[in-house]
Amino acid sequence: MSQMSLTTVQCQQSGAEKRLGLILLALLVVLLFCAPSLVNPGILFVIGLTLVQAVFALSWNLLFGFTGLASFGHAGFFAIGAYFTGAALRYDFHLPFLLVLVIAGLGGALVAWAIGVVALKRLTGIFLAVLTVALTEAMAKIIGFSPALGEQDGLGNIPRPVIDLGLFDLDLTHGDAYYRFLVVATVLIVAALWWVVHSRLGRTFRAIREDADRARFIGIDVARYRVISFMISGGTAALAGALSAPLTRIVTLDQVNWLASTQPILNSLLGGFTSFWGPIVGSVAFSTINYWTRSFPGLSEIMVGGILVVVILVAPTGILGLIGKLRRNFGRKGGRT
Amino acid sequence: MTSQAIFVLFNGMASGMAFFLVAAGLTWVFGILKILNLAHGAFFMLGAYISYSVGGASPASIWTFLGVALVAAAAVGVLGYLTDVLVLRRLRNVDYHYALIATFGLMLFCEGVAKAIWGTDYFAVMPPPQVDRAIVVGGAYISLYTLFVIGAGLALFAALEVIMQSTWAGKIMRAVSNDPWMAGTVGINVPLVLMLSVVASFVLAGLAGGLLVPNQALSPHVGASFVLYAFMAVVIGGLGSIRGTFLACILLGIVESANATFLSQYGGIAIYVLLALALVWKPNGLFPAQGAT
Numbered sequence: 001m002s003q004m005s006l007t008t009v010q011c012q013q014s015g016a017e018k019r020l021g022l023i024l025l026a027l028l029v030v031l032l033f034c035a036p037s038l039v040n041p042g043i044l045f046v047i048g049l050t051l052v053q054a055v056f057a058l059s060w061n062l063l064f065g066f067t068g069l070a071s072f073g074h075a076g077f078f079a080i081g082a083y084f085t086g087a088a089l090r091y092d093f094h095l096p097f098l099l100v101l102v103i104a105g106l107g108g109a110l111v112a113w114a115i116g117v118v119a120l121k122r123l124t125g126i127f128l129a130v131l132t133v134a135l136t137e138a139m140a141k142i143i144g145f146s147p148a149l150g151e152q153d154g155l156g157n158i159p160r161p162v163i164d165l166g167l168f169d170l171d172l173t174h175g176d177a178y179y180r181f182l183v184v185a186t187v188l189i190v191a192a193l194w195w196v197v198h199s200r201l202g203r204t205f206r207a208i209r210e211d212a213d214r215a216r217f218i219g220i221d222v223a224r225y226r227v228i229s230f231m232i233s234g235g236t237a238a239l240a241g242a243l244s245a246p247l248t249r250i251v252t253l254d255q256v257n258w259l260a261s262t263q264p265i266l267n268s269l270l271g272g273f274t275s276f277w278g279p280i281v282g283s284v285a286f287s288t289i290n291y292w293t294r295s296f297p298g299l300s301e302i303m304v305g306g307i308l309v310v311v312i313l314v315a316p317t318g319i320l321g322l323i324g325k326l327r328r329n330f331g332r333k334g335g336r337t
Numbered sequence: 338m339t340s341q342a343i344f345v346l347f348n349g350m351a352s353g354m355a356f357f358l359v360a361a362g363l364t365w366v367f368g369i370l371k372i373l374n375l376a377h378g379a380f381f382m383l384g385a386y387i388s389y390s391v392g393g394a395s396p397a398s399i400w401t402f403l404g405v406a407l408v409a410a411a412a413v414g415v416l417g418y419l420t421d422v423l424v425l426r427r428l429r430n431v432d433y434h435y436a437l438i439a440t441f442g443l444m445l446f447c448e449g450v451a452k453a454i455w456g457t458d459y460f461a462v463m464p465p466p467q468v469d470r471a472i473v474v475g476g477a478y479i480s481l482y483t484l485f486v487i488g489a490g491l492a493l494f495a496a497l498e499v500i501m502q503s504t505w506a507g508k509i510m511r512a513v514s515n516d517p518w519m520a521g522t523v524g525i526n527v528p529l530v531l532m533l534s535v536v537a538s539f540v541l542a543g544l545a546g547g548l549l550v551p552n553q554a555l556s557p558h559v560g561a562s563f564v565l566y567a568f569m570a571v572v573i574g575g576l577g578s579i580r581g582t583f584l585a586c587i588l589l590g591i592v593e594s595a596n597a598t599f600l601s602q603y604g605g606i607a608i609y610v611l612l613a614l615a616l617v618w619k620p621n622g623l624f625p626a627q628g629a630t
């Protein structure tokens with residue numbers, strides 16, 4: 001498709017633009033870090049949720065935008081992380097919190113590996129879509145039968161952790177402190193994903209997305225790299241879930257359904273799946289829309305569904321794609337005069 | 338034990354035929370458009386709500402019940418035409434990922450519309466009086482409505498088989514499904530066939546909604562819960578194959594029913610195991626159709 005080749009165009013930015021982008025990014029991070037003293041707790045909570053959704057959307061887009069595989073049950077990975085962290089904190093497993101996060105991420109990656117080895121080699125497209133939806137539904141059923149995981153009521157009253165750093169304790173029991181931890185964790189995860197996408201591994205993924213057959217001809221083990229991409233994506237989604245549990249302090253089955261699986265899809269497409277930053281832009285845009293329309297609960301599905309359809313039909317490359325197109329048109333006009 | 342087995346068999350057949358009533362339109366439109374319409378269940382749900390609004394909570398007789406179901410089918414068919422013009426027509430030549438995501442969005446949109454019009458409360462519709470009782474078969478109580486659903490599913494399968502295999506309409510449809518470009522060069526009006534297939538698939542969704550509304554409590558989520566089984570049946574059966582879908586529906590129904598009777602503490606798990614096994618064993622379905630990817 002024509003919009004597929006846009007990624008390469010967008011990568012070729014001039015040095016000055018790159019520096020400007022870095023400065024803006026640093027400013028944004030500082031602003032996010034200072035947010036607890038700038039905005040009220042309600043908005044701070046929304047910003048925290050947006051950070052989690054941004055990581056979640058990035059994990060989905062690594063799979064779709066960079067490897068060309070669509071998972072429609074990504075909420076399953078998110079729930080693995082969220083439920084594991086929730087249970088670890090609630091029942092006090094005597095594990096350091098950072099280790100809990102690592103285990104959650106590895107757990108997500110492990111499940112992704114199992115699915116990948118069994119299914120990904122044979123299944124792409126529609127079969128993979130149905131399988132991922134079905135597996136997530138099956139997981140929701142199993143959680144619904146487990147008394148330890150709160151059955152239909154969800155796992156509530158999750159305490160926020162205290163991190164033991166040897167010399168001193170990092171107390172995250174206060175909401176603001178946990179929020180700051182979340183900002184740092186998000187920045188680290190985003191940096192790691194940025195590195196993955198721009199490394200040799202990321203270029204291999206993109207080669208597979210552009211044309212799996214040609215990738216095979218030049219000696220890329222397509223099945224193996226698809227599984228690797230699935231594992232990184234699943235692990236990151238589980239990490240997003242793990243970070244969300246202490247923030248919201250409750251994990252429910254609402255995080256394991258179709259609607260939850262659509263959220264990263266919507267955010268990625270809204271922001272622009274051809275760009276690395278698209279899912280983040282989409283998450284911010286969507287949270288803003290959601291915050292404004294929060295008093296009309298029946299409208300949320302109409303909004304989400306309607307936006308998805310319109311974005312696909314009108315602007316398949318999302319907000320960043322539109323901006324890029326406008327800028328190119330603008331630049332061309334400027335060049336002529 | 339035998340009464341339990343009979344119960345499982347009848348209930349399983351009834352669930353299977355209910356799945357088939359939903360899955361038939363889904364597999365038909367996939368066979369021709371190569372688009373898996375994730376919104377199919379949402380239109381099934383709209384059909385159920387429309388028949389509730391038209392026919393009320395307790396239909397007077399089986400004939401009014403069937404009439405109401407036909408009205409719902411026609412209404413959803415009109416919605417199908419609009420959906421085709423506004424959305425599906427633009428998805429015909431794009432990557433299947435976009436089509437999946439767009440129809441996913443359409444599904445959410447329809448659920449939201451149903452919530453806005455009918456609210457989130459549950460409604461119950463009674464089966465028509467002629468089939469609202471139970472008979473005893475080999476020591477097991479079987480509701481007559483169950484038999485009605487089984488009959489409706491078998492009738493639909495027979496009708497689709499006859500239409501697809503032995504009429505000129507079915508032959509044209511199979512030709513378009515196999516090779517739309519070639520069908521166009523021999524003078525078949527391909528866009529018209531595609532449009533009519535989409536409308537037919539939506540009519541089937543509406544009809545299923547009208548016929549199955551007494552089967553369960555009516556809520557905006559009824560489509561999502563039903564259509565998942567339909568997807569599984571379509572995938573196990575082989576995308577686009579009506580026979581494969583029919584067999585897979587029976588299989589799913591009986592496994593689900595046996596699971597609910599013999600392992601009720603883990604109800605609803607067995608079919609996912611079945612799906613996983615079927616996909617690993619036969620990744621392209623029992624009856625792989627041409628062009629399925």
